[in-house]
Each structure stands twice: as structure tokens, then as C-alpha cells.
Amino acid sequence: MNSGYQQGRIFLIAIVPEFSLQYAALPKAIKKKFTRQLTHLKDNPKHNSLRIHKLKSRDFWDFCVT
Template sequence: MNEIVLTERLKGDFKSLPVTIQKKLKKQVKFLAENPKHRSLQIHRIEGTRYWEFYVDIAYRCVFRQEGDIYYLLAVGPHKIIDEFSRK
């Protein structure tokens, strides 16, 4: 199983999410730990960066960085959160 590291930023973002999205994120993080190739994650690189994203649902994304079997979850929020990381 892969190791999941929650950053302080992600923890703060999580608290501000609607409860339904919090539940969906927990489910997706479980998939990430057990099987990063799970279809519902739809993982892909944020173009031109070292960051990756996965779908929480149709409107929410989680941004992460991977080092081997360790996934650092950096932020979660509406799709526009990707813009913040595409400039880094």
C-alpha cells in the first residue's frame, strides 16, 4: 500500500469543504493508497509542472506530488485550484 502524507495546507482546505466533498475525498484517498490506477481518480500531471491531480468529483480536484510510493497531498478545492499550481 502506498503512503499518503497530508500537508497542513490540505488539512486546512479539507475543513472548509462541504461534508459531501469531504466524504468523497476520503474515498478517493483510499483508492490512491490502494490502487493509484483506479479509474475514478483520473490521475494526470498538471501540464508543465511536477504536480499531479486527481478527481474528487466532477468539480473538485486534489493536487499532489509523488516520490516513489509516497503521495504528498498538497491542496484540495474547486477545479480552479489547478491554476494556482500550473504557475509553479
């Protein structure tokens, strides 16, 4: 899939087993929002709705779902 975001960076989205268990218990509406935000992250990490920010002292980033 060709995205509009091209900055020469490669990033990895890692989903740990603990998340998968918690995700399974979420309401459908939250799962839908998560999927939409994950698509935004993949296609355009600078999308305003993500409110993305780097975690302190780490090379990890955080984004908002709700």
C-alpha cells in the first residue's frame, strides 16, 4: 500500500501477547477506533488525531486511540 507519508523512516509496530488478551476484552467501538488509529499511524504518523509523542528516554512512541 502506498501511503502519503514518506520520510525515509522505518518503524515497527509490536503487539505483545498481553495486549492481545486485553484487546479481546474491549468493546467493539474501542476496537474499531484502535483499528482506525493504527491505519492512521501506518499511513501518516503525523496525523493530528494520533497525538503522537516520544516516550521519555526511550526510542518508543505513544499514540492515542480515544
